[in-house]
Amino acid sequence: MKHSHDIKQAKKSPPSRVNTLSECFYKPCGKAFTPKRVDMVFCSPECKKTHYQKAYQKGVKLMQAKGMRFSKLETSARLQRLYKYLSDRQPHSTRDIGAAVNLEAVGSSIGELRRNIRPNQDISCRFNGRTAEGASIYLYQLVEG
Numbered sequence: 001m002k003h004s005h006d007i008k009q010a011k012k013s014p015p016s017r018v019n020t021l022s023e024c025f026y027k028p029c030g031k032a033f034t035p036k037r038v039d040m041v042f043c044s045p046e047c048k049k050t051h052y053q054k055a056y057q058k059g060v061k062l063m064q065a066k067g068m069r070f071s072k073l074e075t076s077a078r079l080q081r082l083y084k085y086l087s088d089r090q091p092h093s094t095r096d097i098g099a100a101v102n103l104e105a106v107g108s109s110i111g112e113l114r115r116n117i118r119p120n121q122d123i124s125c126r127f128n129g130r131t132a133e134g135a136s137i138y139l140y141q142l143v144e145g
């Protein structure tokens with residue numbers, strides 16, 4: 001009777017793990033680490049987070065540099081009227097502003113004005129219910145911080 005000692009167990013395939021060192025993808029870190037998975041490119045979750053935050057900020061700056069165009073207060077009579085109207089520092093509704101300043105797109109003009117005013121100023125925007133037709137009513141107010 002022959003023993004079956006010699007029947008070798010089929011070799012298990014090696015686990016798909018990378019044992020080589022790789023460099024953290026977040027360049028300022030640049031730490032060499034052993035990835036636990038093939039697709040692991042950051043040495044730590046913090047590096048991953050920081051990297052993507054930086055990438056996001058860079059993207060925003062790029063967009064700003066490309067100049068998402070907006071009107072300037074010095075050259076826009078429309079923004080000057082709006083600014084003057086809000087200078088009483090009282091809250092005004094979208095409708096009041098539209099009528100008083102003769103504006104159609106109040107919201108976007110407010111947005112433009114906001115980019116033009118002094119750094120210590122801001123235009124606050126408060127939701128103030130809805131019209132009978134269901135449109136949102138906002139109150140805009142020039143505030144100084």
Ligand SMILES: [Zn+2]
Nearest residue numbers: 024029043047
């Ligand atoms: Zn790192």
